[in-house]
Amino acid sequence: MGASPSSITARSTTTATCEDARALARRLGLSERLEFVCADALSCADLSEFDCVFLAALVGMNRREKSRLLHHLHGAMRPSALLLVRSSQRLRTLLYPEVDIHGMAPFEPLLEIHPHDEVINSVTVAERPGHDRSAG
Numbered sequence: 001m002g003a004s005p006s007s008i009t010a011r012s013t014t015t016a017t018c019e020d021a022r023a024l025a026r027r028l029g030l031s032e033r034l035e036f037v038c039a040d041a042l043s044c045a046d047l048s049e050f051d052c053v054f055l056a057a058l059v060g061m062n063r064r065e066k067s068r069l070l071h072h073l074h075g076a077m078r079p080s081a082l083l084l085v086r087s088s089q090r091l092r093t094l095l096y097p098e099v100d101i102h103g104m105a106p107f108e109p110l111l112e113i114h115p116h117d118e119v120i121n122s123v124t125v126a127e128r129p130g131h132d133r134s135a136g
Contacts, residue, residue: 041069048078057086057096057121063103074106079130083107086121089114099124 018038025031041060047053053073060066073083087099099122101109107126114122 042072045076047073047076047081050077050081052082052084053077055083055085057088057099061097063100066097066099067103067105070104070107074128074130077128079128081128082110083126083128085124085126087124089122092122096121098122 018036021036022031025034025036055069055073060069070083077083085099085104086096088096089098101112101124104124104126106129108129109124109126111125112122113124
């Protein structure tokens with residue numbers, strides 16, 4: 001969710017970014033394998049078909065917005081699906097907001113990676129806990 005011209009995420013909040021992503025997918029021969037949807041992240045009601053949801057660093061610019069989005073995604077994703085959240089650390093927080101690994105409820109953080117080279121974003125991988133809806 002969220003995208004930029006160089007992002008690998010496929011849900012975008014701007015039509016221009018969606019069009020750029022579609023054009024890039026066509027040039028790379030991936031347009032048949034990728035789908036780009038332009039919508040507000042909070043309008044995505046069913047993400048149960050996805051094993052992993054990517055959340056760009058600039059989706060939810062403060063803790064309150066990020067928390068609201070995480071709770072929404074928890075309801076939209078299936079149990080055991082993964083959430084990959086781009087974040088930042090130290091001086092890189094001047095460019096991108098930091099995601100507090102301890103503030104990811106209702107998701108369960110599994111892994112946090114902070115690069116120490118030219119890569120700007122950190123990554124947190126979390127799991128959507130809960131019981132499978134289909135298991136009565």
